[in-house]
Amino acid sequence: MTTLTRRHALLSAAALPFAASLTASPAVAKAQPQGVSVPLHNRFKLGAFEVTTLLSGTRTGDKPQETFGTNASAEDFAALSAANFLPVDKSQNFFTPTLVNTGAELVLFDTGLSAEGTLAAMTAAGITPEQVDVVVLTHMHGDHIGGLMGADGTTPTFANARYVTGAAEHNYWAGAANEGFDKNVKPLNDKFTFLEDGGSPVSGITAMAAFGHSPGHMVYVVESNGQRLAITADTANHYVWSLQKPEWEVRFDADKAAAAATRKQVFGMIAADRIPFIGYHMPFPALGFVEPLGDGFRYVPASYQLMMEG
Template sequence: MLRSTMTTRRAVLAGAAGALLLPREGRARIPLGQPQAPYYYRFMLGEAECTVVSDGLLPLGDPRAAFVNIDKDEIARELRESFLPASAATLEQNVLVVNFGDRAVLFDTGMGTDTLFGTTTGKLLTTLRQAGIDPAQIDAVVMSHAHIDHCGGLVADDGTPNFPNAQYYIGQADFEYWTDDSKVPAAYPARGNFLAQARKNLLPLRDRLHFYRDHEQILPGVTALAAPGHTVSHTIFMIESGGKSLCYIGDLAHHPVLLLERPRTQFAYDTDPVQSAESRVRMLTMLAANRVPLLAYHFAWPGIGHVARQGDGFRYVPAPIQMQGVGAL
């Protein structure tokens, strides 16, 4: 009789515990599909306040088509060992705004309204406003080069500038190359889109463009460093404030694994792949040796970190994100 009572009691307790684990009828549930946090991140560089905003994800597609001069099995190995999918590469578009106090400088502008890479791009104006930045407050727009995903957000579809009070900076060779149909090879990927967006966004602003030169301090605290090859005058920028430095590397490297572990791997969208690889090795060697932090336009959000030498190549070390107050490099 005692054993039967104990067995029954265990069954009742087990049933009660199970009932506690089941959702009660009518209990409120957290709905699915909640939005992510706003797409911006702030940190201090010396006395300057930096904000990274996003133009959205850029799906590149099959990495075996985009990264060339490298064995396909090697691509799969590098991605697998970095816990990244081998079937599709997705790039970020990390747009940097540096507020020096007396001027605000924006670096590159995303895809604008062009949907060559889908509908996840073109978010820049939205994310700027999420970050409390009015496009009319931008004093200077600095472009690393004239590719569609870097100059595409300069001008609205009605022809009005998205940054009406800004001075614009770009390499003269890029401006002339990407607005001239005769200069871009017929085999260049998505040639029509690249030409159309360069013309749409750059030609209306021709009278407001400043053509920078290598090692020119284009603005106080912003120095241009030529790194050609990805485009004819692709340029990176050393940004300095209060004794601190950050290098905005634009498209010096699109991928933190495939173009760093073997940095002479070539990229399908380079105008001169060999020159691009040499620029990449030269500039990454300098950044690694001097331990200069970088911001990469296409690396995983928010794209801030360091590079270090690793064998014949490099490894990327992301910087920790600091969410208490405004962090500092």
């Protein structure tokens, strides 16, 4: 026989309000939902260099096959998307300038859609625009040159910087009567130097011709203390639709056959050398690896490989 002591009775009485709460209506959180959130910067070491990717913007797009895989059948596009857990009716685009601090100079690769977005990411990373020594433009599309000028449209965002780009790229756009180029790049022409394939904007960084996406599109290989990283810009615009199927055409590629050949060449090199790369439109933090997969490549997002000290 169980004896009910005074202590048991008191504990049972104290538990009654809690038990009642379990049968009451569900609690409503006092905190309001904040919406989707992603970090604005990611930083890691590459040898003696420090590399920071900046999320200058991200947006959702509809009808992705109007941009990616335009020469693929709807059935093939849907099948590849499903195999990679992707919706077939939407895509997410990312815009990722990159900072490389060599210890001697702070180098910014591309400037985003606007100064506002890029500066917000730089602020989150603890960097001011006055600290940028060199701005390298991989090519002249609007989402790469949009941050060159401030909100007033006349004041350079990176007032202390010199500017570097490929000669072929600059020569093409200088004669194209392009509004974005004329507004953002032309006022800075006297501060530019121009590279050919194999040129170097600063010590430890080498340009490599990757034409096709634009007439003079360049990628850059960064090397420090035997460690290498490729900054591939828009060589591939999507981590599945452009990498697994490098021959699938992209609406924004100027020369689609050349762009496909360049994708195979550049990512073939990256896969063979097993080096990391930063892709301007890859899912943020835009850093990963590739390995051969069929006629293309499988994207492997970086986890902690470049985070370890020592």
